[in-house]
Amino acid sequence: xAVTDHVDLNGFMEGVKKRNPYQPEFVQAVxxxxxxxxxxxxxxxxxxxxxxxxxxxxxxxxxxxxxxWEDDNGNIRVQRGWRVQxxxxxxxxxxxxxxxPSVTESVLKFLAFEQTFKxxxxxxxxGGGKGGSNFNPxxxxxxxxxxxxxxxxxxxxxxxxxxxxVPAGDIGVGGREIGFMFGQYKRITNNFTGVLTxxxxxxxxxxxxxxxxxxGAVYFLANMLATKGEDLTGKTAVISGSGNVATHAAEKIVxxxxxxxxxxxxxxxxxxxxxxxxxxxxxxxxxxxHRRGRIEEYVEAFxxxxxxxxxxxxxxxxxxxxxxxxxxxxxxxDAKMLVANGCRAVSEGANMPTDLDGVHTFKxxxxxxxxxxxxxxxxVAVSGLEMSQNSERRSWKEEELQQMLKDIMSGIHNxxxxxxxxxxxxxxxxxxxxxxxxxxxxxxxxAFGVV
Ligand code: NDP
Ligand code: 2IT
Numbered sequence: 001x002a003v004t005d006h007v008d009l010n011g012f013m014e015g016v017k018k019r020n021p022y023q024p025e026f027v028q029a030v031x032x033x034x035x036x037x038x039x040x041x042x043x044x045x046x047x048x049x050x051x052x053x054x055x056x057x058x059x060x061x062x063x064x065x066x067x068x069w070e071d072d073n074g075n076i077r078v079q080r081g082w083r084v085q086x087x088x089x090x091x092x093x094x095x096x097x098x099x100x101p102s103v104t105e106s107v108l109k110f111l112a113f114e115q116t117f118k119x120x121x122x123x124x125x126x127g128g129g130k131g132g133s134n135f136n137p138x139x140x141x142x143x144x145x146x147x148x149x150x151x152x153x154x155x156x157x158x159x160x161x162x163x164x165x166v167p168a169g170d171i172g173v174g175g176r177e178i179g180f181m182f183g184q185y186k187r188i189t190n191n192f193t194g195v196l197t198x199x200x201x202x203x204x205x206x207x208x209x210x211x212x213x214x215x216g217a218v219y220f221l222a223n224m225l226a227t228k229g230e231d232l233t234g235k236t237a238v239i240s241g242s243g244n245v246a247t248h249a250a251e252k253i254v255x256x257x258x259x260x261x262x263x264x265x266x267x268x269x270x271x272x273x274x275x276x277x278x279x280x281x282x283x284x285x286x287x288x289x290h291r292r293g294r295i296e297e298y299v300e301a302f303x304x305x306x307x308x309x310x311x312x313x314x315x316x317x318x319x320x321x322x323x324x325x326x327x328x329x330x331x332x333x334d335a336k337m338l339v340a341n342g343c344r345a346v347s348e349g350a351n352m353p354t355d356l357d358g359v360h361t362f363k364x365x366x367x368x369x370x371x372x373x374x375x376x377x378x379x380v381a382v383s384g385l386e387m388s389q390n391s392e393r394r395s396w397k398e399e400e401l402q403q404m405l406k407d408i409m410s411g412i413h414n415x416x417x418x419x420x421x422x423x424x425x426x427x428x429x430x431x432x433x434x435x436x437x438x439x440x441x442x443x444x445x446x447a448f449g450v451v
Pocket of ligand 1: 100102169170171172173213241242243244245246264265266267324325326327349350351376377379380
């Protein structure tokens with residue numbers, strides 16, 4: 001037996017912790033996957049001897065760079081930028097860019113690791129990557145954001161390419177920022193290519209990319225409920241966040257007959273017992289995205305609602321919950337509260353919003369619980385379709401894309417059942433997603449030998 005063979009889960013995690021000090025988010029993401037994969041690998045000698053999980057948990061490369069820019073007062077500002085290229089066994093690196101003051105190497109490494117499994121689940125040929133900066137877009141003028149994006153791309157451009165690594169949006173990066181970065185890429189390289197996704201419709205973007213993550217998370221939720229013979233009609237939903245993913249998840253819940261009770265931001269949550277209908281969702285989109293307002297101002301526009309400063313919405317009784325803001329926003333105690341209040345299904349729009357305690361609580365109570373790598377894959381899936389349209393130099397119709405998104409989400413749901421069905425009517429979606437995503441990447445890696 002080779003010396004590296006057969007460390008157990010604890011031994012493996014000890015190594016991960018040792019090699020990644022001060023990177024708690026990365027260690028957490030690896031742990032959540034390793035718990036299932038060690039079980040799965042028990043009788044699969046090749047995965048062990050070829051050190052496949054160990055290799056997936058070591059990014060292919062982490063690029064870190066300085067981003068200098070000048071603010072409106074002429075001050076020179078210095079931020080840090082990164083691109084984590086985690087794994088390209090099944091396609092070019094693919095994953096979003098996040099601008100938020102909480103961004104660290106650990107956060108981007110966890111996101112790139114998760115992205116590797118998520119992208120494999122979509123069935124499209126995409127590897128996993130993630131990038132971003134600790135730049136805080138809040139309170140910055142549009143011109144400041146433009147200068148920052150240009151400076152960020154002035155370094156990033158040399159690491160990406162339509163067949164190398166294709167970034168997109170994430171927290172703090174939407175259509176406007178993608179436009180500024182694409183403009184700078186084109187200016188530097190003189191190359192009009194599908195190097196970013198989430199582009200505007202006039203310059204190579206895809207229909208429904210904006211809506212895809214939130215809609216996809218609700219399609220996944222509907223698929224889970226269908227296994228119990230249920231649908232969303234009349235169901236109450238608690239949603240966190242009020243950005244791209246949260247507002248489009250809310251929109252699809254309403255379209256499918258559910259009632260949305262909450263939205264939130266980093267200041268707290270609003271509770272609207274009358275339901276957040278389409279008109280109110282449109283108000284939130286305009287207010288948060290275009291006017292860059294705060295969710296607490298909702299209660300002035302819609303006086304039936306209340307604002308709860310500094311709190312998350314998980315204490316509001318509901319049938320279904322969709323965490324759509326950020327990582328570790330739903331903790332063990334929150335999970336217990338949701339279950340005690342009768343919540344039956346959780347579909348994650350955000351990446352790793354539930355901490356490990358919360359994950360174990362949902363699994364213990366055997367509720368319908370979808371991890372983000374399965375349920376929020378609709379966004380990157382339509383990004384993959386945007387790449388195909390760019391290669392083809394054509395744009396597909398909205399109905400075709402809507403159907404493809406639904407089919408991809410059902411396909412992911414089926415993969416979760418294939419590897420996560422525990423019998424007795426319980427599907428462990430975390431296990432199903434981890435194993436299905438791992439197997440695809442692992443088998444490609446085996447084909448390549450030791451590289
Ligand atoms: P947005 O920037 O559009 O919105 C982010 C929302 O989350 C805002 O309401 C923001 O509040 C809140 N938020 C961000 N950071 C924190 C924090 N530290 N604490 C509390 N609230 C916070 O981002 P998206 O909607 O695009 O992304 C939301 C989540 O979905 C992220 O986890 C992202 O990785 C994930 N995701 C996004 C995809 C996409 O296509 N956009 C695809 C798949 C997953 P505030 O305004 O106060 O900052
Ligand atoms: O977390 C994610 O999947 C995203 N932010 C979307 C990535 C993409 O490349 O569209």
